[in-house]
Amino acid sequence: MTTTTLTHPVPVDDGHGHGGGHHEIEIPYTLHPRPDTGMYNGKLGIWLFLASEVMLFGALFSTLILLRTSAPSWPHGWQELNIPLATLNTFILIGSSVTVVLAWANLRLGDLRKGKIFLSITLLCGLGFMVIKSIEYATKFRHHHFPSTNNFFATYFVMTGLHGLHVLGGMIVFGYLIGPGAKLWETNRDQYTNRVEVTGLYWHFVDLVWIFLFPILYLL
Amino acid sequence: MPPKRQIRVGNQWMYARDARRALEEAIRVSESEAKAHEHHVPFIRKYVFSTDHKWIGIQYAITALTFLLLGFSLMLLMRWQLAFPGKPFPALIAKFLGSSNAPGGVMLPEFYNQLGAMHGTIMVFLAIVPLAVGAFGNYVVPLQIGAPDMAFPKLNMMSYWLYLPGGLLMMSGFFIPGGAANSGWTSYPPLSIIATNGQTIWILGMVLLITSSLLGSINFIVTIFQLRAKGLTFMRLPFFVWAQLITSFLLLLAFPPLEAAAILQLMDRVAGTSFFLPSGLVISGTPLHNAGGGNPLLWQHLFWFLAHPEVYVLILPGMGIISEVIANNTRKPLWGYKSLVGAGVFLGFMSFVVWAHHMFLTGMGTAISAFFQTTTMIISIPSVIILTALIISLWGASIRFTVPMLFALAFLPMFGIGGLTGLPLGLAASDIHLHDTYYVIGHFHYVVAPGTIFAMFAGIYYWFPKATGRQMNEFWGKVHFWLSLVCINCIFMPMFYQGLAGVSRRLYDGGAQYMHAKPVIHTNVFISSAAWLLLVAQFPFIINFFYSIFKGRRVEANHWHATTLEWSAASAPPLAHGNFAVLPVVYRGPYEYSVPDHEGDDYLPQNVPEDQPGAPVPAGGGALHGTAVAQKES
Numbered sequence: 076m077t078t079t080t081l082t083h084p085v086p087v088d089d090g091h092g093h094g095g096g097h098h099e100i101e102i103p104y105t106l107h108p109r110p111d112t113g114m115y116n117g118k119l120g121i122w123l124f125l126a127s128e129v130m131l132f133g134a135l136f137s138t139l140i141l142l143r144t145s146a147p148s149w150p151h152g153w154q155e156l157n158i159p160l161a162t163l164n165t166f167i168l169i170g171s172s173v174t175v176v177l178a179w180a181n182l183r184l185g186d187l188r189k190g191k192i193f194l195s196i197t198l199l200c201g202l203g204f205m206v207i208k209s210i211e212y213a214t215k216f217r218h219h220h221f222p223s224t225n226n227f228f229a230t231y232f233v234m235t236g237l238h239g240l241h242v243l244g245g246m247i248v249f250g251y252l253i254g255p256g257a258k259l260w261e262t263n264r265d266q267y268t269n270r271v272e273v274t275g276l277y278w279h280f281v282d283l284v285w286i287f288l289f290p291i292l293y294l295l
Numbered sequence: 296m297p298p299k300r301q302i303r304v305g306n307q308w309m310y311a312r313d314a315r316r317a318l319e320e321a322i323r324v325s326e327s328e329a330k331a332h333e334h335h336v337p338f339i340r341k342y343v344f345s346t347d348h349k350w351i352g353i354q355y356a357i358t359a360l361t362f363l364l365l366g367f368s369l370m371l372l373m374r375w376q377l378a379f380p381g382k383p384f385p386a387l388i389a390k391f392l393g394s395s396n397a398p399g400g401v402m403l404p405e406f407y408n409q410l411g412a413m414h415g416t417i418m419v420f421l422a423i424v425p426l427a428v429g430a431f432g433n434y435v436v437p438l439q440i441g442a443p444d445m446a447f448p449k450l451n452m453m454s455y456w457l458y459l460p461g462g463l464l465m466m467s468g469f470f471i472p473g474g475a476a477n478s479g480w481t482s483y484p485p486l487s488i489i490a491t492n493g494q495t496i497w498i499l500g501m502v503l504l505i506t507s508s509l510l511g512s513i514n515f516i517v518t519i520f521q522l523r524a525k526g527l528t529f530m531r532l533p534f535f536v537w538a539q540l541i542t543s544f545l546l547l548l549a550f551p552p553l554e555a556a557a558i559l560q561l562m563d564r565v566a567g568t569s570f571f572l573p574s575g576l577v578i579s580g581t582p583l584h585n586a587g588g589g590n591p592l593l594w595q596h597l598f599w600f601l602a603h604p605e606v607y608v609l610i611l612p613g614m615g616i617i618s619e620v621i622a623n624n625t626r627k628p629l630w631g632y633k634s635l636v637g638a639g640v641f642l643g644f645m646s647f648v649v650w651a652h653h654m655f656l657t658g659m660g661t662a663i664s665a666f667f668q669t670t671t672m673i674i675s676i677p678s679v680i681i682l683t684a685l686i687i688s689l690w691g692a693s694i695r696f697t698v699p700m701l702f703a704l705a706f707l708p709m710f711g712i713g714g715l716t717g718l719p720l721g722l723a724a725s726d727i728h729l730h731d732t733y734y735v736i737g738h739f740h741y742v743v744a745p746g747t748i749f750a751m752f753a754g755i756y757y758w759f760p761k762a763t764g765r766q767m768n769e770f771w772g773k774v775h776f777w778l779s780l781v782c783i784n785c786i787f788m789p790m791f792y793q794g795l796a797g798v799s800r801r802l803y804d805g806g807a808q809y810m811h812a813k814p815v816i817h818t819n820v821f822i823s824s825a826a827w828l829l830l831v832a833q834f835p836f837i838i839n840f841f842y843s844i845f846k847g848r849r850v851e852a853n854h855w856h857a858t859t860l861e862w863s864a865a866s867a868p869p870l871a872h873g874n875f876a877v878l879p880v881v882y883r884g885p886y887e888y889s890v891p892d893h894e895g896d897d898y899l900p901q902n903v904p905e906d907q908p909g910a911p912v913p914a915g916g917g918a919l920h921g922t923a924v925a926q927k928e929s
Binding site for chain 1: 442443444445446447448509512513514516517520521522547548549550551552554555556558559562566567568569570585586588589590593597600872873878
């Protein structure tokens with residue numbers, strides 16, 4: 076009888092970046108997509124992480140809606156907040172979402188130098204965002220607007236603060252990828268490129284959250 | 296042309312070509328193992344900051360069992376106060392509690408509240424979930440799907456090392472002025488916001504625990520999707536893996552709203568915001584100086600949005616374990632595997648839309664109550680399907696009454712009682728009478744204590760031989776089982792009686808100040824005695840557990856003659872070197888017991904090719920440890 080369908084014992088993942096010295100186990104599909112799911116492990120992982128982030132920010136948006144609809148009075152965002160600065164920040168973040176894709180594309184083409192340049196631009200955009208954000212915060216504090224002032228400012232500070240922490244987290248990862256993390260390129264290009272890709276996915280999400288925060292907090 | 300000859304390696308059949316590859320792999324592994332031995336994996340990396348899922352599973356198990364005992368002990372202290380309100384503790388315990396908690400040996404109400412809040416928190420977040428998901432999930436899932444480890448081993452390590460500090464941080468609350476959190480495990484505002492600093496510690500600990508379970512759930516889902524062995528399709532997954540998969544999705548999506556809520560409560564406590572504080576709040580006669588405009592119900596919505604799916608996080612892994620144990624000990628395929636999976640998935644979805652049945656008495660309105668009452672009735676259907684399928688699985692079987700099977704058999708009626716007593720709570724009208732009474736306590740403890748915890752015991756006795764290569768003592772296991780079964784029913788059955796009479800939970804004196812409680816609270820002495828006896832009943836288990844690790848009877852790798860993949864690996868698979876010498880290939884579903892027309896043994900492991908005559912000899916170790924026997928293909 077023919078039994079050709081049987082037995083290919085190990086679904087081997089071809090690229091392995093572990094040099095000597097390490098005795099780590101090789102985990103399948105860390106580098107290349109599993110055919111039936113079409114994703115490598117890290118990519119699926121980051122999508123799941125982002126799903127949980129949707130729930131996190133979703134809870135905060137729900138909180139905002141519930142508090143605002145039940146409040147007897149609620150200030151309009153455009154009366155209290157600085158729209159020009161926030162608009163500038165919106166464009167900075169959208170721009171950084173473009174540059175992070177360009178970084179990944181250049182790495183895919185094998186160009187580490189250009190990849191790093193675009194990663195650095197992304198990092199600088201993040202920094203610019205944070206600087207503008209802190210100018211906004213400082214102005215609010217000068218005008219004695221604190222989280223405890225009222226629920227409008229409470230939600231404003233908590234939501235933008237949590238978003239800011241996400242921006243900061245992304246910046247730290249970009250800093251690592253440009254700096255010490257780039258050594259991985261020498262030994263395992265694919266894995267380095269994957270890391271940039273999943274960080275990019277996260278960065279798009281951070282961008283997306285801001286795209287929601289901007290109109291809801293500032294314009295409504 | 297396919298090669299003609301196959302050889303048996305351990306309990307796997309393979310073509311010579313593949314066996315050669317396997318052998319080469321084995322040589323490579325053993326050489327690197329030898330090299331690793333030369334380098335000597337530092338103790339701290341092997342046993343403390345381990346990235347091996349098996350060791351992390353064991354770390355979780357030991358830690359969670361310790362927390363389980365701790366949470367239980369807190370309750371034993373509370374039971375003294377409930378049985379003998381205002382009477383001083385025995386001298387030794389009074390001395391241990393100290394004069395700040397129990398002056399003159401009499402427990403203070405504030406301390407009682409701390410014990411109550413921390414009992415719930417410990418049991419749910421530090422004991423049961425880490426045991427069910429962290430320990431069993433970590434140890435068993437990668438083995439059952441034929442994976443070398445979890446998809447993200449370092450993340451896995453991080454999960455544990457967020458869980459342990461989170462737990463210890465919460466415990467540290469007992470040692471600060473004002474004591475630990477004392478606003479109940481639900482931490483309802485406004486009480487929790489004006490509470491002592493223990494509550495801040497509770498929130499910070501909770502953030503660590505939530506992060507830990509978030510990382511864990513991502514890891515499990517990716518592992519199950521990506522690292523399934525070749526041939527292991529979704530409908531060939533053992534039900535335990537399905538249960539863990541659904542559980543992970545619940546953890547992934549339900550916990551973040553609680554994290555958001557925890558952040559908001561933290562802000563209310565430390566930054567003076569009013570997310571959960573309404574306007575015009577007066578506390579002990581003094582008005583609270585805050586902006587107001589917040590909504591205490593908002594916390595309840597966010598909290599129960601997590602905490603109701605959490606109920607299914609508590610029960611689903613238990614159902615998974617019970618399914619494995621029942622299939623193995625009835626020597627039959629599970630009845631209705633597809634319905635089990637379908638019911639499990641449906642249960643997962645529905646668990647997100649029932650949360651407000653905890654809030655019927657908050658005045659949120661009859662329309663909303665009607666909606667959540669309906670979804671609550673709907674969610675009972677999949678639970679009934681699962682339980683029914685498990686009970687029908689027993690039909691006509693020649694059951695092996697092993698210790699894990701005894702626990703599994705007890706699980707069925709116990710969970711049944713827990714589930715059925717939940718129906719009156721899910722109906723808004725009857726809940727008005729029963730809400731926040733001991734009836735509720737009895738109901739959910741039947742689900743979690745003789746339900747989930749019995750399932751955990753079944754799992755421990757069942758997989759102990761896999762983790763250690765030794766079996767736990769059967770006699771003392773049975774002693775443990777029967778004593779626990781009797782005691783636990785003596786504890787929770789009278790609570791229905793108390794609750795129906797209207798005795799409220801969270802009463803410092805057990806209800807002595809209320810007229811309507813007078814006729815029923817004499818049962819408190821009986822309940823408390825049963826609780827203390829239950830502690831005694833755990834000693835055989837604790838001693839048996841540690842004794843068997845070192846001195847238990849040695850057993851073969853597939854001790855229970857089971858079909859799933861974990862039993863094709865060596866017993867106590869070596870740490871830090873993967874699980875299988877060769878990653879297994881799967882040919883069939885998980886429960887091929889007593890297959891008709893199959894000669895030889897009464898089970899067909901998932902990884903044995905179909906066209907092989909005779910059942911495999913149980914492996915004496917991992918593949919390649921046994922003798923390779925060449926055989927001609929028929």
